[in-house]
Amino acid sequence: MAENQANSNGPDFALGIASAELADGGMLAGHVGDEQVLLTRIGEQVFAVAALCSHYHGPLAEGLVVGETVRCPWHHACFSLRTGEAIGAPAFSPIDCWSVERRDGKVFVTAKRAVARPASRLSAGSVPDRIVIVGGGAAGFAAAQTLRNEQYRGSIVMLSNDDAAPVDRPNLSKDYLAGTAPEEWIPLKPDDFYAENGIELRLKTNVAAIDAQSREVALADGSKVPYDRLLLATGAEPARLSFPGSDQPHVHTLRSLADCRAIVERAKTARRVVVMGASFIGLEVAASLRERKIEVHVVAPDKRPMERILGPGIGDFVRSLHEEHGVVFHLEDTVSAIDGKRMTLKSGGTIEADFAVMGVGVRPRVELAERAGLVVDRGVVVDAYLETTGPGIFAAGDIARWPDPHSGQPIRVEHWVVAQRQGKTAALNMLGLRQKFVDVPYFWSQHYDIPINYVGHAEKWDELAIDGDIASKDCLLRFKLEGRTLAVASIFRDVASLQEEAAMERVTAAR
Ligand SMILES: Cc1cc2nc3c(=O)[nH]c(=O)nc-3n(C[C@H](O)[C@H](O)[C@H](O)COP(=O)(O)OP(=O)(O)OC[C@H]3O[C@@H](n4cnc5c(N)ncnc54)[C@H](O)[C@@H]3O)c2cc1C
Ligand code: FES
DSSP states (O other): OOSOOOOOOOOBTTTOEEGGGSOTTOEEEEEETTEEEEEEEETTEEEEEESBOTTTOOBGGGSEEETTEEEOTTTOOEEETTTOOEEETTOOSOOOEEEEEEETTEEEEEEEEOOOOOOOOOOGGGOOSEEEEEOOSHHHHHHHHHHHHTTOOSEEEEEOSSSSOSBOGGGGGTHHHHTOSOGGGSBSSOTHHHHHTTEEEEOSOOEEEEETTTTEEEETTSOEEEOSEEEEOOOEEEOOOOSTTTTSTTEEEOSSHHHHHHHHHHHTTOSEEEEEOOSHHHHHHHHHHHHTTOEEEEEESSSSTTHHHHHHHHHHHHHHHHHHTTOEEEESOOEEEEETTEEEETTSOEEEOSEEEEOOOEEEOOHHHHHTTOOBSSSEEOOTTOBOSSTTEEEOGGGEEEEETTTTEEEOOOOHHHHHHHHHHHHHHHTTOOOOOOOOOEEEEEETTEEEEEEEOOSOOSEEEEEEETTTTEEEEEEEETTEEEEEEEESOHHHHHHHHHHHHHHHHHO
C-alpha cells in the first residue's frame, strides 16, 4: 500500500476509441466518467473491466492477460475478464465490468453491467451439513468465503484462538508497522461480514483436540463441535530463541495483530531496537521501524541476508539497501543474552537497545493433526486435493505439505497467497467439487519502496541466471536445477514475473 495508487486517465472510452488501437491480447487503460477502466481484446471479444486491482489497487494495465483473465502486476491476483470475479488470491473482491459496443470501426464502453451469479455447482447428495474450520487466518478465511461464494448453505463454524477476526497479516510487518496504514486496512472484512454471511466466527477459542472417529473437535473449555468436513488451517507460530533473558516482555515476536500492536506501542518511546534474523520478517520489521526513525541493529548468523532463498546477489543488494536506510548489520553473530537494555552478542560485543524483535523463522502448528493420528512429515501431509490422511479432514496453508506438480516434490511453504489459494481449493473439495491444487507458489516481500516477487519453489539450485542488473533494481533471476527453471525472483520486472508464472502453469497443464 505504500505502493502508490495507480493513476491512469487515458482516453475517454465513453467517446470511443478506434478499434485498431486495441491489438489482439493488448490492454489499454482509460476512463469512463470518473472511473478508471481497462479495455482488452482477445480475438474478436473486447472486455472492459475496472483498471485497478481490488487487492491494493495495482494497475491491471501493467499486468498480463492470460486466456480470459488479467493478472495484477503487484501480487499476482487473477480476475476473470468476462465476469470480474477474483479467481486468484490475494484479491477476493470482484472488479466491475462494463458493457462494450463496437460500431463504425470504434469501440465504446457504455454502462457498468451487472454480472449474473452463476448457478450453484453443488449437487445435493454430496454436500456436507456442517463444516468446521480451525484457524482464522489466510487459509481459513479464504475457505469460509469460498464456501459461501459457492452458495453452500450449510453451517460454517470458524474457530480461532486469535482475538482478532482475520487480518491482512503481510501488512503487519510492512505499512501498518511503519505507521503508514490506517486501522481499516487491516481486517480482511468488516466485523459484520461474518454474521451477514452466516459464518459463525468464534474468536479466542482454542481447539484442543480432534476426534476423527466421532467427527468432533474438542475445545479447550471442554465443549465439542461436531463436523462433517474439517479444515485445519492453524498456520505457524514464530520460533523463539532461548538464551538468558530471551523471555522478557521487551523481546517480541510477530505473528498476530496483537503482536504488531505491542511492537508499535514499544516503538513509540524507543530509540534503538535489535532485530534478530535477517530474513523476510526480520528485514521487513527493520525497514518499518526505520520509517519510525528508530535506530535498527540486525543480528543474524547468516553471511548474507536472504541468501538461502534468493541467492548471494539479492542478499548483497538487500543488505546495501537496508544500510542505505541506516540499518546496522551484525552478521555471522547471534544474541547470547539480554539483561534489560543490554544485549550481548556471541562475538562479545554489546548493544544497548530499548527492545528486541525475533524474526527467526516459524514452526507449523501441527500438534492437533499429530494428536489426531494424521500423517505429519515436516507438515501435515495432504494429497493433491488437500485432504489429509484422515477422511473428511483437509489442511491448507502454512501447515500443509502437498504434492507440488511443478517441482514434482511434496513441499510446504509459508506464503500468504498460497495459503489463501489452498483455502479456496480445500473449500471446493469439502463441497465435493474435486479440484487439484496446482497453483504455482508465489510470494512477495517489500523493503522500503522495493518489492521482491518470487514465483515457483527452489530448495536448491545448480545455476542462477540473472537477466538485467540487481543493483539497478531491474532484474529477474532464474533458479535452475539440471537446466530446468524451478523458480524466478524479480525486482521491477512484473510482467516477466507473470509470464514466468503463466509458463510454469502451462507446463503443469500439459503434463
Ligand atoms: C508479519 C508477517 C508478514 C508476512 N508477510 C508476508 C508476505 O509479504 N508475503 C507472503 O507471501 N507471506 C507473508 N507472510 C506469511 C503469511 O502470512 C502466512 O503464510 C499465512 O498467513 C499463512 O496462512 P495460514 O492460514 O496457514 O495461517 P495463519 O494466517 O497464521 O492463520 C492461522 C490461524 O489459526 C489459528 N489457530 C492456530 N492454532 C489454533 C488452535 N489450536 N485453535 C484455534 N485456532 C488456532 C490462529 O489464531 C490463526 O487465526 C507473513 C507473515 C507474517 C507473520
Ligand atoms: S494490488 Fe493486485 S494483487 Fe495486490
